[in-house]
Amino acid sequence: MNRQGSDGMTMIEKNVGRQQHRLARDKSYLQSKLLKPNKKQSLENFFGKAIAMSCAALLLIAVISIIYFIASKGLSTFFVNQVSIVDFLTGLKWDPEGEPALFGAFSFILGSFLVTVLAALVAAPLGIGAAIFMNEIYPTFGKKFVKPVIELLVGIPSVVYGYVGLTVLVPFIRERFEVLGFSLLAGGLVLALMILPTITSVATDAIEAVPQDMRNAARALGATRWQTIWHVVLHGALPGCLTAIVLGMARAFGEALAVQMVIGNTSKLPESIFDPISTLTSAITLNMGNTIQGTAYNNALWSLALLLLLMSLFFIMILRILGRKKLDNR
Amino acid sequence: MNTLDFDQGNTIIRTKDLSVAYGEKTAVSKISMEIERNTVTAFIGPSGCGKSTFLRSLNRMNDLIPSCRVTGSIEIDGIEINDSNVNIEGLRQLVGMVFQRANPFFKSIYENIALAPRYHGIRSKAELDEIVEQSLRKAALWDEVKDRLKESALALSGGQQQRLCIARAIAMQPSILLLDEPASALDPISTMKVEELISELKDEYTIVIVTHNLHQAARISDKTAFFLMGELIEMNETSILFTSPAQKQTEDYITGKFG
Ligand SMILES: Nc1ncnc2c1ncn2[C@@H]1O[C@H](COP(=O)(O)OP(=O)(O)O)[C@@H](O)[C@H]1O
Numbered sequence: 073m074n075r076q077g078s079d080g081m082t083m084i085e086k087n088v089g090r091q092q093h094r095l096a097r098d099k100s101y102l103q104s105k106l107l108k109p110n111k112k113q114s115l116e117n118f119f120g121k122a123i124a125m126s127c128a129a130l131l132l133i134a135v136i137s138i139i140y141f142i143a144s145k146g147l148s149t150f151f152v153n154q155v156s157i158v159d160f161l162t163g164l165k166w167d168p169e170g171e172p173a174l175f176g177a178f179s180f181i182l183g184s185f186l187v188t189v190l191a192a193l194v195a196a197p198l199g200i201g202a203a204i205f206m207n208e209i210y211p212t213f214g215k216k217f218v219k220p221v222i223e224l225l226v227g228i229p230s231v232v233y234g235y236v237g238l239t240v241l242v243p244f245i246r247e248r249f250e251v252l253g254f255s256l257l258a259g260g261l262v263l264a265l266m267i268l269p270t271i272t273s274v275a276t277d278a279i280e281a282v283p284q285d286m287r288n289a290a291r292a293l294g295a296t297r298w299q300t301i302w303h304v305v306l307h308g309a310l311p312g313c314l315t316a317i318v319l320g321m322a323r324a325f326g327e328a329l330a331v332q333m334v335i336g337n338t339s340k341l342p343e344s345i346f347d348p349i350s351t352l353t354s355a356i357t358l359n360m361g362n363t364i365q366g367t368a369y370n371n372a373l374w375s376l377a378l379l380l381l382l383m384s385l386f387f388i389m390i391l392r393i394l395g396r397k398k399l400d401n402r
Numbered sequence: 403m404n405t406l407d408f409d410q411g412n413t414i415i416r417t418k419d420l421s422v423a424y425g426e427k428t429a430v431s432k433i434s435m436e437i438e439r440n441t442v443t444a445f446i447g448p449s450g451c452g453k454s455t456f457l458r459s460l461n462r463m464n465d466l467i468p469s470c471r472v473t474g475s476i477e478i479d480g481i482e483i484n485d486s487n488v489n490i491e492g493l494r495q496l497v498g499m500v501f502q503r504a505n506p507f508f509k510s511i512y513e514n515i516a517l518a519p520r521y522h523g524i525r526s527k528a529e530l531d532e533i534v535e536q537s538l539r540k541a542a543l544w545d546e547v548k549d550r551l552k553e554s555a556l557a558l559s560g561g562q563q564q565r566l567c568i569a570r571a572i573a574m575q576p577s578i579l580l581l582d583e584p585a586s587a588l589d590p591i592s593t594m595k596v597e598e599l600i601s602e603l604k605d606e607y608t609i610v611i612v613t614h615n616l617h618q619a620a621r622i623s624d625k626t627a628f629f630l631m632g633e634l635i636e637m638n639e640t641s642i643l644f645t646s647p648a649q650k651q652t653e654d655y656i657t658g659k660f661g
């Protein structure tokens with residue numbers, strides 16, 4: 073450290089001397105840098121801030137007005153038309169044009185949940201399995217062929233899924249099980265296919281994010297490839313995989329068109345997965361056109377929309393919690 | 403290398419003409435080496451000279467790199483480990499490995515250590531508890547973590563994480579420990595703790611350590627091997643290699659002329 077230079081000064085002394093010299097020389101330059109504002113930069117700064125803030129404000133206003141709109145319409149069912157909330161949520165009879173009008177939306181709520189859960193039950197193992205295949209088992213083939221094919225599925229419009237369901241799945245179920253065909257099962261399977269790419273790609277990202285070090289550590293401890301996948305890779309990717317499933321469910325819960333084409337749309341409660349059902353979304357899209365603004369019927373449909381909105385807020389909340397969990401893991 | 407004459411009965415690792423290539427590129431060429439039981443052997447040499455590659459072939463971690471080809475013979479306790487009938491999981495249990503970067507699992511401290519014994523068939527909770535405590539004690543970590551075994555291993559400091567990784571390897575009850583620059587990412591105090599630990603573990607395990615720190619090699623090892631461009635230039639008692647190296651290249655390296 074105290075190596076002597078040729079002129080008797082240590083390295084440190086030399087270095088300090090050099091710096092002092094430079095500081096003295098630079099003093100006026102430094103002052104001009106530190107004390108004079110840079111006009112161009114501060115102008116840019118101002119405009120940048122203004123643009124970003126107005127974008128954010130616009131978004132906020134749009135979201136708040138949508139929520140306000142749906143909530144005010146949806147809540148007037150209960151506060152203007154005096155329908156009881158409990159009857160609405162638990163009632164089994166939906167007859168808005170009858171005398172007296174009945175607004176029991178339970179079958180729609182149940183239908184939405186059943187079809188979503190069924191889709192998740194089918195798509196989650198498939199999607200996560202495909203993600204494992206692509207990352208851990210056959211990465212070259214998986215990343216080159218399976219991944220693009222699955223990503224292609226995202227871009228297909230939902231009406232195509234509905235059409236495929238209608239022309240392939242419904243007749244198949246009808247012939248195979250000797251039932252109507254339009255059913256909870258058909259809806260769940262169509263939705264499963266629709267959310268499969270979402271689940272696969274999010275799960276793939278989660279699995280990719282598990283550090284390679286961790287796999288090496290497990291293998292070096294004498295774990296087999298499967299043990300490594302189960303205990304280390306999937307365990308590390310768990311929050312991400314749950315996120316994938318919830319994202320898929322959120323999408324399934326809100327999907328209208330494809331589902332409506334294959335579920336039969338009755339307001340009767342299903343007794344098996346082969347029975348036709350209705351969902352919140354299908355009830356809204358099928359009836360909204362036939363109702364008059366401001367009537368109890370129309371408001372009741374908005375109440376269904378409000379339920380959908382609350383459910384998606386709920387899904388977003390779960391996603392946020394999972395996101396925080398992921399951060400904790402790192 | 404044939405100038406060294408080890409006591410046959412005491413040799414635990416013996417490689418003969420061991421070469422490793424990644425695709426076309428040879429990373430280790432024709433290395434013959436013998437390592438004695440319950441000694442610390444240090445591998446030194448400039449980076450990229452094949453130390454890690456050689457180390458990884460001793461527990462067949464190179465199998466996981468698709469382009470990697472290993473030729474030549476490696477005997478551990480007289481058994482050729484590159485034979486196709488060798489149980490690779492069993493081999494890795496016998497030859498534990500600790501990596502340069504501490505890589506604890508996203509699990510609790512307890513689970514990090516209990517994982518490997520579970521893989522190797524230990525089920526009883528009492529037995530696992532015992533192994534976890536013993537391993538942590540041997541890794542000089544027990545006192546620091548005994549009250550927080552259920553907490554995430556990621557909450558430990560870098561030095562503690564590295565000692566946890568050593569404990570995790572010890573929990574498999576291996577005979578050999580391979581350490582690939584275990585202290586290169588640690589601060590001086592953690593490094594000192596890891597070095598102390600290695601000296602203590604020598605009584606029970608045969609240790610092979612890669613290090614870029616010559617002082618570290620001189621402090622903790624019994625034998626030192628100097629690698630250069632995939633070849634083993636010289637291997638000898640550490641005290642001899644550092645004071646009167648036989649090869650010019652070794653001398654240049656340890657006196658800091660390159661590296
Ligand atoms: N996974 C790998 N794929 C291809 N080449 C590699 C790989 N790992 C190491 N190498 C090459 O092998 C040579 C030896 O590397 P390595 O064993 O890591 O050296 P060291 O540990 O002594 O620094 C280097 O030239 C390096 O580029």
Ligand SMILES: [Mg+2]
Pocket residue numbers: 453454455582612
């Ligand atoms: Mg290395």
